[in-house]
Amino acid sequence: MHEPSTVTPANLADALTALRDRPPLVQCLTNIVVAGWTANVLLAVGAAPAMVDNPHEAGEFATIAGGVLVNLGTPYDDTARAMHLAVAATKPAGTPWVLDPVAAGALAWRTSLAQQLMGEARPTIVRGNASEILALAGGSGGRGVESVDSPEAAAQVAKDLAEQQQSVIAVSGPTDHITDGERMVRLSNGHPWLTRVTGVGCALGALMAAFAAVVPDAVVAAAAATATLTVAADSAAQMSRGPGTFAVALLDELTCLEPAQLAERVRIS
């Protein structure tokens, strides 16, 4: 029924082991809403966050960071300049970078910014929800969102964009789809409270940059990040009363999660 997948639970566990063994330095050019939460998620899992997002330093830092996240949640002229410089610097330095095109399709300026950045250097991974990915794939934005509501339609759009961009595309949702145009990984851990905490998707993008810094296969990196976050969420939900306690427990679980548990609990296909 499913396409054959070369990504196994053991691959994901190995990726988490690699991250813990060699904690990556992750440069985040992200938004004012989730910057603190994103840093805490990275610290909890064992990575080292650095929110260097001004034009004077962003390019310089992208050459020494292990991975770079560019998140378009609250872009300004000043930080958008920093994004251009950081992305440009990843290319000669060979630094993997992740694009999180928040609200692409719904707002013209940032959609254009996302497209420009993708043109300046191929993103290693693009992470978004179905409508954001559709917008980047040249879909008709909000008008066409309904058409990707089914998981299979989202998967097809992701494949198209992966081929077009030569990037790994990760579509977040109740089932997460990750593809490089050939392989398609489906992950289905997680809990509805993930949608009641701001910045979970944004933090997932940062985790992908962290894993991409330590794992050469970007499909494995994106899948390991997704599995780590959502398997930890499964445990966190069991000990929580609502989204407040859940977000706090999620940080604890990200710290406690062992590679063997990740391999055991992940629902992958």
Place this chain on the structure above:
Amino acid sequence: MHEPSTVTPANLADALTALRDRPPLVQCLTNIVVAGWTANVLLAVGAAPAMVDNPHEAGEFATIAGGVLVNLGTPYDDTARAMHLAVAATKPAGTPWVLDPVAAGALAWRTSLAQQLMGEARPTIVRGNASEILALAGGSGGRGVESVDSPEAAAQVAKDLAEQQQSVIAVSGPTDHITDGERMVRLSNGHPWLTRVTGVGCALGALMAAFAAVVPDAVVAAAAATATLTVAADSAAQMSRGPGTFAVALLDELTCLEPAQLAERVRIS
């Protein structure tokens, strides 16, 4: 003793039901301190936050948002421009907007900014503490703060500003006062720890924008937001050890709170 009030506990419960039935999209132009917390409060109660606060997109988005919050906590030239554009766009679009004039009266630049914004489009609701409201009413700022320390004096200043601005004025304090110049609603739920968590007042302004998106009567919207937050705070305080656990429990309680419980527990007069 009290003025007759046309706002009943049932009105507040109906407002919460309306918000849950039709989750409003709330555009927040707010500050770097509370942006994440504000988004989490909106998500917890059931609304959809969108922190679109750059000049390229703020006006465009104010025409599609259900409600707009403008909070002056950490204004910059860039975000102040976005505020002007968002406020201007609310007028033809008919989008309700809430002004939270943080520290008005204490600092000249933002006091002037608040007054300009009020002149550009009538705010649906202005929410602040007594001294901020006094400053907007043309009071002598810090010098006159002591004079509004009594709840009745604060109520009078709120009435004056409501008549002058044709806006609903909400004065936060141990007792919250909400008035449109004719009606005066007093609410007295809450807990002292609300003053030990940053951004509770800021999040209250955002909740008012959320309720104003689903309830036509702005007095009811402001009262429903206040009652929802403070009734949830009553429950949260009972299960907390201090302001840290209290803030977390408050998010849980905002999610759990049912309209019937709100009507039963609110202390309104």
Place this chain on the structure above:
Amino acid sequence: MHEPSTVTPANLADALTALRDRPPLVQCLTNIVVAGWTANVLLAVGAAPAMVDNPHEAGEFATIAGGVLVNLGTPYDDTARAMHLAVAATKPAGTPWVLDPVAAGALAWRTSLAQQLMGEARPTIVRGNASEILALAGGSGGRGVESVDSPEAAAQVAKDLAEQQQSVIAVSGPTDHITDGERMVRLSNGHPWLTRVTGVGCALGALMAAFAAVVPDAVVAAAAATATLTVAADSAAQMSRGPGTFAVALLDELTCLEPAQLAERVRIS
């Protein structure tokens, strides 16, 4: 074995009593990652935070604040201008100010900014980790970091910078070192989870500005801030499962901590 210290546990307890008796207004020019967390730490301990960091108001506010924090976590052109204006205003106003030179030595622009600010007005306290302090002392930055890994080497660098700058220097680490060039205070409370929560060091800088507002001896102020945070952390760690619950419990403990407990539990030499 240890140098004689004039700072006693009783001094630290008295400082906490003073802070609770006269809650200081602390202006924070800090970064987008930790602004909310810093405000919550200040509120929890009993101080009043005000994040006034735009060029129109920062200088004006530095004349009325009890203490000023300048933290270089995410500087932009706009907020860097505000930092220059705030620091310049502290001098005639006599407002104590704390410099937290985040990532100084690793990034050229902010290292230069830190040095400029120190030249414009003598900071009351400079707080950083060993490599940041070394960079400000004219060390060779990243290249020389290894050389200050030993506590004694860090202490020596701190002494040198204290003499050079006529500021109190606080070097954070498993053991915290605080010196004015003559006295050297060592504090050794705390827990490894402090390094898994973003902004603990940043919040410590803000606490130092709060204590400096109420205590004339800046060595005592820096030591009281450090002891308050790390003694509270000892208690918080005992009731936590990981960094998420730890950060929440830390806020509770900062509120609950009594001066007598601080004096009893602090490990000072």
